[in-house]
Structure formats: structure tokens, C-alpha cells
Amino acid sequence: MSCRAVYRLTPCHASCGVNGLGRYLLTLGAFVAGVCLLQQQATLPPLLPLLLAAALAAGMAWRAPRLRLPCLALAALLIGMVWAGWHAQVRLADRLSVATEGRTVVANGHIDTLPHATRHGMRFGFRPDSGSGLPSRVQVSWYGEPPPLGVGERWRLTLRPKRPHGVVNPGGHDLERWMLQNNLGATATVRHGERLPGHAWRAGIDRIRAQLGERIRHTLGDAPHAGVIVALAVGEQSAITPDLWQRFARTGITHLVSISGLHVTLLATLVGGAVGALWRRVPWLASRWATPRARLAAGLFTALCYSLLAGFGVPTRRTLLMLLVGGICLWRAAPMATSAVWITALAAVVLFDPFAVLAPGFWLSFLTVGALLWLAGNRDGRPHWARAWAGTQWAATLATFPLLVLWFQQVPLASPLANAVAIPLVSLVVTPLTLLGLLDPSGLLLWLAERVFAGTDWLLGWLAALPYATWNLPTPPAWMLAPAAIGVLLALLPTGVPGRWLAPLFLLPLFLIRPEPLPPGHFRATVLDVGQGLSVLVQTRHHALLYDTATEGMAERAILPSLRALNVRRLDTLLVSHDDNDHAGGVQAILDGLPVERWSGSLPPTHPARAASVPYAPCIAGQRWQWDAVHFEVVWPPAGHSARDDNGASCVLRVANGQTSLLLPGDIGRHQEAALRDTALAPATVVVAPHHGSRSSSGGTFVAATAPEWVAYSAGYLNRFRHPNRIVVDRYAAHGAQALRTDADGALVFDFAETVLAHGWRQRVPRYWSSALVTPQ
DSSP, X not given: OOOHHHHOBOSSOOOSOHHHHHHHHHHHHHHHHHHHHHHTOSSOOOHHHHHHHHHHHHHHHHHOGGGHHHHHHHHHHHHHHHHHHHHHHHHHHTSOOTTTTTSOEEEEEEEOSOOEEOSSEEEEEEEEOTTSSSOSOEEEEEESSOOOOOXXXXXXXXXXXXXSOOOOOTTOOOHHHXXXXXXXXXXXXXXXXXXXXXXXXXXXXXXXXXXXXXXXXHHHTXXXXXXXXXXXXXXXXXXXXXXXXXXXXXHTOGGGGSOOHHHXXXXXXXXXXXXXXXXXXXXXXXXXXOHHHHHHHHHHHHHHHHHHHTTOOHHHHHHHHHHHHHHHHHHHTOOOBHHHHHHHHHHHHHHHOGGGGGOHHHHHHHHHHHHHHHHHHTOOSOOOHHHHHHHHHHHHHHHHHHHHHHHHSEEETTHHHXXXXXXXXXXXXXXXXXXXXXTOTTOHHHHHHHHHHHHHHHHHHHHHTXXXXXXXXXXXXXXXXXXXXXXHHHHTSOTTOTTGGGHHHHHHHHHHOXXXXXXXXXXXXXXXXXXXXXXXXXEOSSOEXXXXXXXXXXXXXXXXXXXXXXXXXXXXXXEEOOSOHHHHTTHHHHHHHSOEEEEEESOOTTOGGGGSSSOEEXXXXXXXXXXXXXXXXXXXXXXXXXXXSTGGGOOEEEEEOSSOEEEEOTTOOHHHHHHHHHTTOOOOSEEEOGGGGOTTSOOHHHHHHHOOSEEEEOOOTTOTXXXXXXXXXXXXXHTTOEEEEHHHHSSEEEEESSSEEEEEHHHHSOOXXXXXXXOOO
């Protein structure tokens, strides 16, 4: 196997040995591995024993030369764990205290991020002054129509804070992890706000970014891709519509609509090249400072300025550090292997931000760069430009393939072609036009940049509409990453290298291993964590039913990603209990996001989703069907029933296999419960509490008639309705029912066979940042 990719040197003079380079790579790699290992822990370990063990391993490396390499690696790994653990302790200590949660707090401070619009108002980062009793940074939501807000402005806000808490589902976004990464110790809603005089000095660069973004929006008006131009200029992505994000994801060019490392590098190269060309034409300058150094300094300065303009996110930090490492090497004319540049930049980013390893974009970015360096080091001669470009696309796609399958369960097959067109257009045309347009008072260059991207997006739309634009795969076990990584490295070796033919064998498990199907007569119910709403997935061996869709936002952010993670590629039935937003708000998103064979519910004829092409039928008591020896029956509402409100018209579904059963009662109240009891309602092994555990439901006779072994509460964290009601919780407990609740346990999984096995998703995938939360009372 060729090792040129590992030991290839930058264009400097070689002097370091292979053994020294190997130790360097192993030490930094072990440090990064230690940080990663710490971030996977369910609870934070004590740091002092780890620190003592690291010192012992370092001492053994010094005293025992034969054990130097493994001891050095062990010491670096333990130091990485200590470093990440210390930062984690600091972040967790800065979280909102339990005593302050839910109380009204008045705090002075300043807005420290660019405010962006949401469906219901504005959201921004807020940095309170010391002594407020709040964490150092808070994510604030101001609902309704707030006054004009600007980054750096000082405000006195009356806040209702909460501790970091998000929905937890298979395949879903982990909000608590994201808040930990971004040093946000609480969320809060504004009750009242008063503008204070002055601005915060530390937000000076962000104020410039906000002014530039506003200028672009004013110049482009309602142009369809104005949000993309703002994102390329100042890194603010909130104006990019969900439809555009979906198209970018299906074609694999999401990285191009943010200020990524690719843009920073290309811009630095262009400016450095231009400065170098001018520099050597001025003898006075060239005689005082060598042209290569002037070119290098100009490129690095450009990279720094553009990174600051972008908000200094992880992709730009990674690129800037990598450029700095390479730049120092070139400046000093000292040798450094490309692999050493890569590992140094990786370790430097992790050193400055140990939480960066929690972001998928961090790994996708670094692996892409690493694969390109590996490919470049294994090339023989100078291939034709077309072959080189195709090889680059192949390397970038292959390097990220295993992680895309693990995290997103899909691979954009159109990505190589889309990137082949979009990278040169966006990086070499749209981005330079955008940045030059910031200096153009006429606005012509900004308009031209927007039009060029519009043409690019037209092509992306065509590619995204292709039948096989994306390839969906089931979530693989984490252990598959190791053989897949070996397969990727082998596949990127030059043709003819011994062992390269083994690459498909190492990659094959990603395609062949499938989750074990449920046996006939067994079924699984997953009560998804959707906040103050409801959505339940019922799966048999060959079929899937979704009961309720929560709100539109939850359908997009939680339900659809969870269905992909659970290998649900189509729905045989979508059943919507009634026309409340927390149950039916996401219907259209589900119909657009997945193939649905049929759907039914208690929705009025005027509901917009009933105009969809998927056949709709009202649910009526007595409807029955059977899938894989599992029986489904609608037990409410009866034909011709007229309810006083939407809740009373809820479709009630019973699912049974002859030994265990599930009851999904929607939001029925006590009148409907009494009517069901009169129809000899059968007991149920598991009941999803009606109306989220409201006091207006789950009457004593209903609880006694159903006699559940388990009760599931789907409710939002510290919701304003105080669901589930304490009286209802005690009533189920008095009848012997064990309780699980989505606000405390995440998504709830019930496996129905001869008996029922139940667990919460937080219990299945514990992490230290969520275990620090207090169970809602």
C-alpha cells in the first residue's frame, strides 16, 4: 500500500523523519479521540483520576522507550478527555438554575447575534449583564410583533426563562446538544422589553454584518434568492426558505450556500494571486519583501477578514487554522507533511472548541478535505483536468458517504454532478460578485450574483426532481464505520495498488445489513416527542401507520427525520384524529415528504390537505383491517356523530394482536369516554393519555375500564396547560399503570408481543448534557 498520502510534504525542504511524523500524527489523533470519547459519555467522569493516569502514562513513555508510542497515545487520549470534560463542566455550571426556571426575571444586556424571523416572531442571542441570575448567554424568543431589533443593542428585558430542553427522537435534531455547543445556558420568552441607550462594543463586527445584510436585502428586494446572497456575504442563513434547503440537501450542495472552507480558500487564493501579480511589478516593493511572502500574507489576511464577516463559524475556523498552519510552514520554509497539516488543523479546532466534534458538519468538512489530500498524495503524475475533477468529486462523495448514511439515512446521488456545476459557479462567480457588490453603489453586481445563482438553482431543481436523486438506506450500527473507513481509504488508492480490490468488501455491510423485521403478530408503537402535540408511529412486519402529525414545524423537524431513521419509506395509512393544530398541523408536510397510500381522519371538508391527490376518507367507528396478524379498529366516532368541538370528534384507534393492545384516543373528553364505556370498551395494555393528560379527560371510569399496564403522556416541557395534570397522573398510578412521558423520556417505544416492553429514547441514548436535566414535575 502506498503511503505517499500520509508522508507527502508541503513544498518545503524535507528534514523530519517518518518515525517523528508518525508519533506526531498518533499523538494529535489520540488527543482528538479523547475529546470524542468524552463527548459520548452518559455522565461526566471525575477528572482528577484521568489527569493522574495521563501523568502516569507520560512518565512511562519517558522511562520505557519500547512502550513510548502506546504510552504517549494513551496520555494524549486521557488529556483530551480531561480537556473536554473540564469545558463541559464549565458549560453545565453556566446553565440556568432549577430555582430560576419559570420565574420572571428582569435583565439588562445586549443582543449578541443577528436577530432572525421565525414563524411566530423573532429569535436572537442575548448576553445579560453580570448579576442578573441568568447564564452568560440566553436564546430569546420574542413572539408577536416585536419592535425593531439590532445586534449590539442594549435592552432591559422581562424574561420567562427555561433550562435547555428539546425534543429527543430517533434521527432528530438534538437541541440540547446544539445549545451546549453554542454556549446557550437557557431559553427565554420576552414578556416586556425596553430599549436602553448605547451599544455593546464587543458586537462591533456583527453590527457591520447586520448593516451589510440589510443593504443586500434592500438592493435585491423580493428576489427569490436574496437570502442566499446574504448568506454568502455575511453568513446569515435565516432568509433561505425551507424549499431551497430541501433542494440543496437533495443535491448535496448545502455547503455551498454557507461561507464554507471552500469559499474562504478560493477567495484567499484569488486575492493572494492578484496581490502577488501586482507586487512583483513594483520593484520597490519586491526588493523589500519577497513576492511569495506578500502573496501569502495577503491570502491569510483575506481569509481572516472573510471568516470574521461570516461570524467565525466552525467551517471557517477549520479552514483558517489549516491555512495558518500551512502558511507558517511556507513562511518558515520548514517541512511539514500534508497529513500533519490536516491533523494539526483538526487538533487546533478541537483544542479551541472541544464541542465542535458534536457537529456533523465538522466531520463532513474535515473528512472531505482529508480525502482530497489523500487522493492528491496518491496521484501518479499530472492527470487530465477532467479526470482530476471527476476524481475530486468521487473522493469527496465517498469520504462522507458512511457518515451521511449514519446521520441522515440518505445519500444525494445527484451530488457529484450538482457540485461539478455549482462549485465553480458559486465559488468563482457568485461569491466574488457578491463581495464586490458590497462595494458597488449601483447594486448591479449584487443583482448579477443573484441571477447567476437563480440559473444554478434551476439546474439543481431539475436534478432534485430526478427519480433517484437521493438514495435512502436504513440506519447502520455505529460499528460499521470502522470497516467503512478502511474501505474508503482503499478505494481512494491508485489503480493497481495491492489490496485496493478489497474496498467493496469493507463497504458492503453498509448496503447489506438491514434491521430485523418484526415477527408476524408483533407490532411496535413509537410515541414521538413532538412537544405539546401528538404523533404516534405504529409498525407491523410490512406496514406502517402514522397517527396524528403534530404541528407543521414538528412534522418537518422531528417526525420526518424520525421516520427516515426508523427506515419508514412510505406510509400505508395516515390517520389524523381531529382538526387541532397540535394534531393536524403537519398533515401537508407529511403528505409532501413521504408516499402515503391512503389517509383518513375527522377533518372538515374545508381543510386544505383534503385537496391532496392521496385518497381521503372520514374515520368512522367500525372500520377494521388487519396487517401481519395485527388487528386495527376505529372505535370512535360513530357514524353521524356531531361533536360540540373538534376534540369530541377525535378518531379513536385500537390496535391489538390478541394478547396485548394499544389505545390511541386523541383528545376525547369525559363525555366521549362515557359513551365508549357504554359500548363495552375493552381493556388496553397501553393507553396514550387522552388530551395529553388534561383534567378534562381520563375520568375514573375510563381509567378503570381500560386498566392499562402503561400510560404514555405526550406533552411539552413546562407547557402552559400544565399537562399532564397531577390528578390524572395519580389516577392512573392508583390503578397500577406505569407512566412514561415525552417531556422527560423523549420518544416512547412500546414493543407489543405476548407482553409489552417499553423504554424512552433518552434512556436508550443517554448523554451527559441531557442527564443533567431535572425531570418535569
